[in-house]
Amino acid sequence: MSGTISQPAESEGRTVDGAASQPQEITQKIQEEARRLLRDDKGDVVIGYCQAWDDEVVSPCFVTDGSQVGKLVFNEYCYHNLARYLVGCEGYLTSRFRTDEEAPRVALVSTPATLRTVVGLIQEHQFERDDLIVLGIVDGTPVGIEPDVTVGRIKVDRDEQERVSAELQRLEMMSVSERWDWWEGQFSKCIRCYACRQVCPFCYCEQCIAEENQPQWIDRSSSPQNNRSFHIIRACHLIGRCTDCGACDRACPMNIPLSLLYGKLAAEVQRAFGYVAGTDLEATPALVDVLASESGER
Amino acid sequence: MIRSDELDRGFVEEILAEPGGEHLLDCWSCGTCAATCLVRRYEPSFNPRLILHKAGLGLREEVLSSAEIWQCSACDACYPRCPKEIHISDVMKAIRNIAIREGYERPGVTAEVDVSTCVACGICSAACPYEAISLQTVVWQRKPRRAAQVDRTLCVGCGTCNSVCPSSSISVEGYTDLECHDSLVDASYAARPPAGADWRGIGLVIVCDWCLHAASDVEYASHPPEGIKVINVSCSGRVTPAFVTTALQRGVDSVLIVGCKEDECHYKQGSTIAGGRMAMLQSFLDLLGVERGRVQFARLGSLDRGKFPRLVDKMAKDVHALASLTRGN
Numbered sequence: 001m002s003g004t005i006s007q008p009a010e011s012e013g014r015t016v017d018g019a020a021s022q023p024q025e026i027t028q029k030i031q032e033e034a035r036r037l038l039r040d041d042k043g044d045v046v047i048g049y050c051q052a053w054d055d056e057v058v059s060p061c062f063v064t065d066g067s068q069v070g071k072l073v074f075n076e077y078c079y080h081n082l083a084r085y086l087v088g089c090e091g092y093l094t095s096r097f098r099t100d101e102e103a104p105r106v107a108l109v110s111t112p113a114t115l116r117t118v119v120g121l122i123q124e125h126q127f128e129r130d131d132l133i134v135l136g137i138v139d140g141t142p143v144g145i146e147p148d149v150t151v152g153r154i155k156v157d158r159d160e161q162e163r164v165s166a167e168l169q170r171l172e173m174m175s176v177s178e179r180w181d182w183w184e185g186q187f188s189k190c191i192r193c194y195a196c197r198q199v200c201p202f203c204y205c206e207q208c209i210a211e212e213n214q215p216q217w218i219d220r221s222s223s224p225q226n227n228r229s230f231h232i233i234r235a236c237h238l239i240g241r242c243t244d245c246g247a248c249d250r251a252c253p254m255n256i257p258l259s260l261l262y263g264k265l266a267a268e269v270q271r272a273f274g275y276v277a278g279t280d281l282e283a284t285p286a287l288v289d290v291l292a293s294e295s296g297e298r
Numbered sequence: 299m300i301r302s303d304e305l306d307r308g309f310v311e312e313i314l315a316e317p318g319g320e321h322l323l324d325c326w327s328c329g330t331c332a333a334t335c336l337v338r339r340y341e342p343s344f345n346p347r348l349i350l351h352k353a354g355l356g357l358r359e360e361v362l363s364s365a366e367i368w369q370c371s372a373c374d375a376c377y378p379r380c381p382k383e384i385h386i387s388d389v390m391k392a393i394r395n396i397a398i399r400e401g402y403e404r405p406g407v408t409a410e411v412d413v414s415t416c417v418a419c420g421i422c423s424a425a426c427p428y429e430a431i432s433l434q435t436v437v438w439q440r441k442p443r444r445a446a447q448v449d450r451t452l453c454v455g456c457g458t459c460n461s462v463c464p465s466s467s468i469s470v471e472g473y474t475d476l477e478c479h480d481s482l483v484d485a486s487y488a489a490r491p492p493a494g495a496d497w498r499g500i501g502l503v504i505v506c507d508w509c510l511h512a513a514s515d516v517e518y519a520s521h522p523p524e525g526i527k528v529i530n531v532s533c534s535g536r537v538t539p540a541f542v543t544t545a546l547q548r549g550v551d552s553v554l555i556v557g558c559k560e561d562e563c564h565y566k567q568g569s570t571i572a573g574g575r576m577a578m579l580q581s582f583l584d585l586l587g588v589e590r591g592r593v594q595f596a597r598l599g600s601l602d603r604g605k606f607p608r609l610v611d612k613m614a615k616d617v618h619a620l621a622s623l624t625r626g627n
Contacts, residue, residue, distance in 0.1 A: 124419040124420060124421065125418055125419060125420045125433055125444070126417075126418075126419070168585075171585065172585070176584070176587050176588075176589055177587065178587070179585065179586065179587035180586070180587025180588070181587070182587070183586050183587055184587075204417060205415070205417050205464055205465035206415055206417065206465070207415040207465050207466065207467070208465075209464075209465075209466055209540070212466060214476055215475050215476045215478075215479030215480065216479075217475075217479065217540040217543070217544055218540075218543075225547055226547075228543075228586070229540075229543040229544075229547055232539060232543050232582070232583070232586070233539060233540050233543060235582065236538070236539040236540075236578075236579065236582070237464045239578055260585075261582075261585075264581075264582065264585050265578070265582060268578055268581055268582070269578075272574070272577065272578070284420075284424040290421065290424045290425050290462070290571075291574065292570055292571050292573065292574020292575065
């Protein structure tokens, strides 16, 4: 779920490994809260997860009616970043299109990565903290925001973190030309479906540089060079913003290990600026350039 | 001819009362500021000494209506050299404030926002060295919508906003994405060896408008060695990673970005931004198997006369070795 960001030592103590809630308890708590919000007319829609066609598949679920609350679930397969539904042209909360009167009151079931994303989106003025009711699931890692209701505690997914950092280490052991060849193999698989972009909560621009043709920074056709340019430029647009939720990695139909790119960038940002995206609500929008200008001499 | 009965003592008092304008009358008119001024290379009519002198005399109309008061970019190259320690850019700002109050407008180009694509993320406003950008509610297609808006009286057109904008919605005429892209592509093709040439390897130098201080350096930039092309940008902070990928994809073997020293940046923090961005890009490209030598960032200070030709000569030498490593990028 999360990349190579090493957590500060003090958070280790707060990690609630022993106190992790059971999925059933979390499900129950989410349903309880959703029912209360809809019944008391405190919220218009609850965004959460519901069971899909298979035990191991969940899909996003938008509950607007108290009778549907029973559909909401939470289990280990609920890793999608639901913050995606808050922003963009059709986002529930995108503040640039709506006036305050017509704003829906949204409650969002948020995993720790989603919480960090929410922080990033508030930093980028997409909505205000008070516009959103956060039903948070925490794992003890810093998230920069206090959930309105903490509906559960889960364990930090260390396996995934270790897998990414081991893979990065393996890559860095290679020679430069071996690395080039390895990535050439990865990028030649890309079919430019832009699933990585569509699923990313920070890719909320209506006009994407990948589809711009005046000027055409990135050629549209799928070739290893063009794909490489696309992934470099997309990654550079997300430096210091990406919260490493891993959504792009899972969405990629061609299994390109995108979390390596974003994990590497997150690690670099932390090394250079001591900054972990989504852990500080007060920080300015955190594109690396802004960080550079604020920290002065590097 | 200046007639003493046309001098407006009230104007002088007004400047002195304006924050930043307190030291107006300290000026000796020695001209050290004009001698160090970087703007003068591009705007020969700009002379800070003359502006301060005219303002000190009380030539209200002449000072407030002149285009020159808007040309200072507050790089403060003159400030440490002024023997009377006058913060000249602050005086200039005080005069501008009076001009704005009296309804004068800044001439020349400033950043423009495309409201139809702006996503109101506020990244440009955080990056702007002059705090000229704010998020405001505007009417677009008869509906209210939030978008970045530029204060024309504060913007100096450095283009830093353009380089950080994720949706390419803000640009400065002269250095828009389209213009930069075209000059990059043209230079990349123009640098290629002619048929039958006995050399390989081409390099692209992207140089900030303000960092070449000596006339010999400027001359050298217009006649670089074979296989090297030099293009200009308003500030090294204007260079985005897309510039680099575009050049590399067009067959350029090595890209050198040249900016000012950090405390000498003409636009306050443009070169700091460029430094952070390029360091990040280098280590990222390194992971992707692009040699570090292919993207380089260098800084030139006002005392580094002659360093630019040395940098480019070295690049011209290295680029031939890099060319043999090219793997179809």
